[in-house]
Amino acid sequence: MSIQSMTGYGKAEIEGDKYTLSVELKTVNNRFKDLRFKMGSVFNSKEMGLKKKLESKFSRGSFDIYVNYKKSEMQSQEIELDFEKIKKYIEQMKEVSQETGTELNFQPTEFLRSDFIKEDGDKEEELLQMIDGVFDQALSSLEASRVEEGAKLVSKLQDHIEIYKKHYLKVKELKDGYQDKVREKLRKRMSEENSDLGVDEPRFLQEVIYYLEKLDIDEEVNRITIHLEKLNSLLQSEGEVGRQIDFLVQELNRETNTIGSKSGDSLISESVVQMKVQLEKFREQALNLQ
Numbered sequence: 001m002s003i004q005s006m007t008g009y010g011k012a013e014i015e016g017d018k019y020t021l022s023v024e025l026k027t028v029n030n031r032f033k034d035l036r037f038k039m040g041s042v043f044n045s046k047e048m049g050l051k052k053k054l055e056s057k058f059s060r061g062s063f064d065i066y067v068n069y070k071k072s073e074m075q076s077q078e079i080e081l082d083f084e085k086i087k088k089y090i091e092q093m094k095e096v097s098q099e100t101g102t103e104l105n106f107q108p109t110e111f112l113r114s115d116f117i118k119e120d121g122d123k124e125e126e127l128l129q130m131i132d133g134v135f136d137q138a139l140s141s142l143e144a145s146r147v148e149e150g151a152k153l154v155s156k157l158q159d160h161i162e163i164y165k166k167h168y169l170k171v172k173e174l175k176d177g178y179q180d181k182v183r184e185k186l187r188k189r190m191s192e193e194n195s196d197l198g199v200d201e202p203r204f205l206q207e208v209i210y211y212l213e214k215l216d217i218d219e220e221v222n223r224i225t226i227h228l229e230k231l232n233s234l235l236q237s238e239g240e241v242g243r244q245i246d247f248l249v250q251e252l253n254r255e256t257n258t259i260g261s262k263s264g265d266s267l268i269s270e271s272v273v274q275m276k277v278q279l280e281k282f283r284e285q286a287l288n289l290q
Contacts, residue, residue: 002238004290005149006030006061010142014134019123021069021130023138027146029288030062039067042124046131057139058146059240060290067135069127146290153289154235157282161231164252164278167271168228171259172221174268217262220255227252242289249283 006029013022035054037047054063090106097104231248234241256279260272 002147003150003154003235003241004058004143004146005153005288006146006242006290007149007288008142008146010138010140010145012134012137012141014130014137015072016126016130018072019069019126019130020072021067021127021134023131023134024066024068025138025142026064026066027058027061027142030060033058033060034062035065036063037065037067039065040069042127043067043131046128050131050135053135053139057143058290060242067131150289153285156285158235160278160282160285161228161235164275164282165228167274167278168221168224170271171217171268171275174265174271175217175221175263217259220259220262224252224255227255240290242286245286245289246283249279249286253279253283 006027008025008027010025011022013020015021033055035051037050039047043050050065054065093104093106096102227248231245231252234245234248253276256272256275260269260276263269263272
């Protein structure tokens with residue numbers, strides 16, 4: 001299964017002998033799975049089965065499921081009145097007229113209200129026979145939509161990672177030269193101050209080493225390399241990757257922040273700022289991945 005976005009839309013419609021039935025599915029991102037069915041009570045017996053179908057296809061997202069039906073075009077033109085209801089209504093109105101002295105005045109269109117139209121006894125049977133097929137079609141439409149959106153999303157995420165890499169490689173290039181500059185600066189300061197302060201050179205060099213170790217970002221750079229390789233692999237894989245990608249982005253953000261706090265070099269700091277900007281953009285969009 002290809003990588004999916006949690007944003008998608010699917011719809012299917014089928015026409016039966018008397019009714020047209022449609023299923024519409026809308027999804028947005030959610031950390032878990034949230035299903036909301038909006039359909040008539042005639043489908044209550046089918047809800048659990050429909051839920052299982054959806055859960056077997058998708059693992060995350062917020063789902064709105066709309067099930068609607070209407071009489072087919074030919075059937076909507078054929079109206080069968082419930083004469084028993086009409087007779088009872090007229091009899092009751094006659095009694096009211098006799099007791100109140102009010103004159104009766106009925107218009108034929110009054111009996112076209114739903115109250116006087118005979119219920120279709122086969123409606124439930126026909127709709128329940130149709131629901132599974134049309135629901136499956138809507139699920140397939142939704143899945144295709146989420147896969148299409150997922151492909152677009154992955155392309156955008158890869159663009160952000162490429163920009164992140166560009167600044168990361170600049171940091172990698174600058175890190176050794178930065179330590180050399182710090183070391184040379186400290187040596188120069190020691191040479192200038194030694195005559196006045198009588199600094200012990202071996203002790204001073206020991207402190208320099210300790211200081212440079214605190215500035216060392218080799219571990220962070222190496223971990224970023226590993227995280228980027230894993231992230232690239234995930235973006236080219238299939239299935240549910242959203243949670244794994246979210247974890248890797250957190251790790252990348254941690255290592256990037258550490259580099260920023262350790263380094264006092266202005267060029268490295270500038271690159272770190274740009275790396276963080278791309279990570280934030282990546283994180284916001286990756287929230288939509290299943």
